[in-house]
Amino acid sequence: MRTSDIVSKIVQVCVLSLLIMPHFSWSLFEGCDESYSLDTDENITISSHATLNAKNVSSCRYIIAAPPNYVVKVTCELKFDQLDSTFCRTKRFFVSVDGISSLNHAHNFCNKNETIRIIRRRSVMNRLVMAYVSKRDLEDETFTCTAWRVKSKCECGWSRRARIYNGENAQMHEFPSMIALVAISLNKVFCGGVIISEKYGLTGAHCFNEPEYSNLTNIAAYVGEHDLSTANETIYTESYELEEFMQHEGYSQDSFTQDYDIALIKFKKPIAFNLAVGPACLPFNYNHEAFDTNYVYAIGFGYLEFFSQEQSKILQKVLLQILPADKCKDSEINASKMCTFEQNKDSCVSDSGGPLILFIKGRQHVVGLISYGIGCGTPYPSVNTRVTSYIPWILKNTYDDTICRN
Numbered sequence: 001m002r003t004s005d006i007v008s009k010i011v012q013v014c015v016l017s018l019l020i021m022p023h024f025s026w027s028l029f030e031g032c033d034e035s036y037s038l039d040t041d042e043n044i045t046i047s048s049h050a051t052l053n054a055k056n057v058s059s060c061r062y063i064i065a066a067p068p069n070y071v072v073k074v075t076c077e078l079k080f081d082q083l084d085s086t087f088c089r090t091k092r093f094f095v096s097v098d099g100i101s102s103l104n105h106a107h108n109f110c111n112k113n114e115t116i117r118i119i120r121r122r123s124v125m126n127r128l129v130m131a132y133v134s135k136r137d138l139e140d141e142t143f144t145c146t147a148w149r150v151k152s153k154c155e156c157g158w159s160r161r162a163r164i165y166n167g168e169n170a171q172m173h174e175f176p177s178m179i180a181l182v183a184i185s186l187n188k189v190f191c192g193g194v195i196i197s198e199k200y201g202l203t204g205a206h207c208f209n210e211p212e213y214s215n216l217t218n219i220a221a222y223v224g225e226h227d228l229s230t231a232n233e234t235i236y237t238e239s240y241e242l243e244e245f246m247q248h249e250g251y252s253q254d255s256f257t258q259d260y261d262i263a264l265i266k267f268k269k270p271i272a273f274n275l276a277v278g279p280a281c282l283p284f285n286y287n288h289e290a291f292d293t294n295y296v297y298a299i300g301f302g303y304l305e306f307f308s309q310e311q312s313k314i315l316q317k318v319l320l321q322i323l324p325a326d327k328c329k330d331s332e333i334n335a336s337k338m339c340t341f342e343q344n345k346d347s348c349v350s351d352s353g354g355p356l357i358l359f360i361k362g363r364q365h366v367v368g369l370i371s372y373g374i375g376c377g378t379p380y381p382s383v384n385t386r387v388t389s390y391i392p393w394i395l396k397n398t399y400d401d402t403i404c405r406n
Contacts, residue, residue, distance in 0.1 A: 028133060032060030036148040038072065046145040048132065058134040060206045062103065065127045066149040068402055072128040076119040076145040078109060078127065091134040093143060095119065098274045099127030105187055122150075125273045140255050152406035157281035157363030172226050172234065175299050175357060177280035178315060179203070179265075180222040182239075183212055188311065189301040192354025194221065194366045195279045196394070198247075199401040200268035203353035204369055204385065205251040205263040214240050221267065224277040228301065229313040236276035241268040248390070257332040261371045261385045263353075264397055280355060280366040283366075287388050291367055292324045296340065296358045298370060300351030318342070320356070320382075322368075328381050336389040338368050341381035356384055363406060367403060 032055050036044055044064075051060050055289030064072050078093055096106035106129070109117055121128070132143065159174055179193035179201050190213050193203035201221065208214040233239070243266045249259035271277060283289070299317045320340035328339035340356065355367030366387055373382035387394075395403070 009293070012286060013029050028059040028083060029061040029131070029171075031055055031057040033063075034060065035063045036147065038063070038064065038066040038070070038147065041149065043146050043148045046130070046147065048144070052084070052132065052226060052322065053358065059132060059133040061101075061103075061129065062270075063099075063127070063129050063146075064147050065121075068124075068126060068127050069152055069187055070149040071152045072123040072126065073150055073256060074119070074121050074128060074145050074147045076117075076130075078117040078119065078143045078196060079115065080395060085164060091132075093119075094129075094131040094133065095121050096129040097121050097123050097125060099129055099272065100235060100274065101127060102127055102235060105133055119135045125278075126152075127174050127274075128365050142161045142237065152405070156279045156404035157365060157405050158278055159364060173224070173276035173313070174317070175234065175297070175355075175364065176224070176276050176278045177355065177357075177366065178223070178225070178299055179303050180228075181207065181213075181265075181353065182219055182220045184218050184221060189228070191352050192300040192370065193265060194355035195271060195277070196282060197279055197398060197401045197403045198273065198283065198404075199266055199269070200398050201265045201376050202355075202387070203245075203263050203265055204246040204272055204371055205261050206253060206371070207353045208245055208247060214245075216244070221265065222270060223370045224274075225301075225315065227314050234276065235252070236274060238272070240271060242266065243268045248393065256263070258372055259334070259336065259385075262369060262387075262390050262393075264394065268405070279404065280357065280364050281360075281406050282391060282394065282403060283358075283360070283367050283388050286360075286365075286367075287391065289357065289388070290324070291322045291338065294393065295320050296322060296341065296356040296367060298351065300354040300370070321357075323381055328383070333383065337371070338384050338386045339381035340368070340384060362391055366404060 001194055034051060046062050066072050067100060069129050091110060094103045094106040094107045096103050098105065109119060157349065159176060169337055177195040179189040180189045181193055181203065183190045191203055191207035195201050195202045212218060219241060222238045223238055224234060227233045246259040246264040248262050251283045260402060297317050299315060301312050301315060323341055325333050332337060351370050354370045355366040357364045358367045370386035371384050380401040
């Protein structure tokens, strides 16, 4: 496997924000790092007087979160005593509408051309981060912000850009719902998965057959990942612990047919959605659709060839065609499975559990989960779990979360 130590990668992800802060040190917020939850429709007020002055600090960060299916809106008034051409080098006010704590790619403001500025911003998802950063005392600058929540439509299947054999590199954050399941002790991706809500993901039931893959403390779920060999190709990579995995009760690892090959994974803490991380849509409106002859993307960090020791360090994608059941060469195919095939292209080892993504009306829908096949890139189709067959089971076991129905 030609990739850096994934245990080291986990540590790198934790400190990534330290390395990419724009112009200032993370330690600036040690004395003032505020969090607010918009649990009601009441406005909240954030001011320099109540935070910076009260704590006698010169810099502060403000993390504002709303419940799922809400966005955060803010209006801020920045007051400066006088125009100061040096201010933009020493003091700035930041707003991250993407909710990134490190403030990378945040909008930033200073008093270069005016003594009073009115700022109005809306978060992309349900989280917004602001910060006032100064290299000297607050002096005469003040700000007051009002924040509130606004109901938004439940969204899924977006993309920042509208097991893999002979595939190609996916574009950065092309598939925001992708999960890489990592066995920490073995330093390897052992299966893929797909985000379906803030608390839940889907993968293959067979992914947890082996002892080293069924110990929850040994599993890390990566989201927002693109290149396993580096920690700084993207600011969106996060590692989540699993609270539990739930294999379908009909699944048996001793079964030759590998029926009911589907499992839910529940994260210990909800996933923070942003432009690069979010759920795929479930095909609610297509329960009776076979998707025959449609082309789907299979994605994963699996091995590049069946007999190879080379596991891809960059997320791969390959376009495969869904075959009618009578064209599938697997005698065990049934209505809860689907076959995919494309000459010299295929999913492969360690891609298992990853999604088959079908674009419907511009949104990414997960219609299948990679299950099994004969080798990689052979003349035989691969077999996948058909997601539409399990939507009632998914809903029954995710009752404590919201799954979008776009």
